[in-house]
Amino acid sequence: MPSAQLDTTFFALADPTRRAILARLARGEASVNELAEPFAMSQPAISKHLKVLERAGLISRGRDAQRRPCRLEAQPLAEANEWLETYRQYWEQSFAHLDDLLERMKDSRAPQPRGKRTTRTKRTPRKH
Amino acid sequence: MMIKNVGTMQLSTPSDTEIAMSRVFNAPKELLFEAFTTPLYLKQWLGTHNGWKMTVCEIDLRVGGKYRYAWEGRENMKMSMGGEYREIAAPDRIVATELFDDPWYPGGAVGTTTFVEASGKTTVTMAVKYANKEARDAVLKTPMESGVAAGFDKLAEIVATRP
Numbered sequence: 033m034p035s036a037q038l039d040t041t042f043f044a045l046a047d048p049t050r051r052a053i054l055a056r057l058a059r060g061e062a063s064v065n066e067l068a069e070p071f072a073m074s075q076p077a078i079s080k081h082l083k084v085l086e087r088a089g090l091i092s093r094g095r096d097a098q099r100r101p102c103r104l105e106a107q108p109l110a111e112a113n114e115w116l117e118t119y120r121q122y123w124e125q126s127f128a129h130l131d132d133l134l135e136r137m138k139d140s141r142a143p144q145p146r147g148k149r150t151t152r153t154k155r156t157p158r159k160h
Numbered sequence: 161m162m163i164k165n166v167g168t169m170q171l172s173t174p175s176d177t178e179i180a181m182s183r184v185f186n187a188p189k190e191l192l193f194e195a196f197t198t199p200l201y202l203k204q205w206l207g208t209h210n211g212w213k214m215t216v217c218e219i220d221l222r223v224g225g226k227y228r229y230a231w232e233g234r235e236n237m238k239m240s241m242g243g244e245y246r247e248i249a250a251p252d253r254i255v256a257t258e259l260f261d262d263p264w265y266p267g268g269a270v271g272t273t274t275f276v277e278a279s280g281k282t283t284v285t286m287a288v289k290y291a292n293k294e295a296r297d298a299v300l301k302t303p304m305e306s307g308v309a310a311g312f313d314k315l316a317e318i319v320a321t322r323p
Contacts, residue, residue: 039298120167121209121210122207122209123167123169123181123183124167124168124169124209125208125209125210126205126206126207126208126209127168127169127183127185127205129204129205129208130185130195130204130205130206131185131186132205133195133201133204133205134185134186134187134191134192134195135187137187137191137194137195137201138187138191141191
């Protein structure tokens with residue numbers, strides 16, 4: 033079931049800039065400067081986003097003091113997606129079964145073809 | 161209020177403490193009401209995902225009456241919940257409390273299920289009101305309401321295709 037880690041992950045993913053950063057990192061590691069480039073944002077603003085992503089375990093930073101390259105960590109994202117997928121599957125599959133059940137219920141209640149009347153309609157006056 | 165389409169369902173947050181889910185079914189509301197309140201029928205669909213089976217379904221369908229559901233999944237996983245009926249207006253509306261035996265959110269919850277029919281199709285809306293916003297958010301986990309899901313599929317794909 034959902035954990036505190038999942039909360040952190042979803043919070044980190046709730047921001048479009050942070051999602052864009054992750055998408056960029058999916059293509060390979062990058063420095064803060066490189067990450068800031070495509071965004072109309074200052075380096076400190078990007079650094080703030082990176083801290084949130086790092087806390088959520090979605091990225092890690094290299095030890096190179098100068099560059100400290102960021103890279104994507106796939107595990108929390110996979111876990112978060114698993115939760116969403118489980119939720120969706122739970123209801124999608126339940127409802128698909130309900131669709132089938134409703135068809136069976138409709139069939140069993142539909143007026144039967146002539147000459148095959150069931151007990152449900154036994155009081156219906158028959159012709160002749 | 162946020163609205164998000166998830167597959168054939170629509171998820172929304174009518175208030176700070178609620179989550180609502182809607183789905184359209186190709187059947188009159190009387191059948192839906194029966195499918196939601198008859199153990200024989202409920203066992204055929206509710207929670208029946210990925211090999212999970214509903215093993216207990218007891219219903220005392222009257223105001224103040226109790227219900228109890230339990231499921232078993234693969235690897236002996238179990239889940240169970242129950243509650244009490246607060247309001248029954250067949251075939252339009254059911255209000256009942258709901259409490260999981262092993263809850264992952266604080267406090268109980270009250271669920272309102274409505275069946276609205278139009279031209280032979282019925283929209284079922286299941287709205288659950290939680291004790292407070294924290295409980296609601298714990299259930300919702302934010303992805304549906306914050307727009308995470310929007311960019312999520314793509315990200316998940318990226319992650320899945322990473323070496």
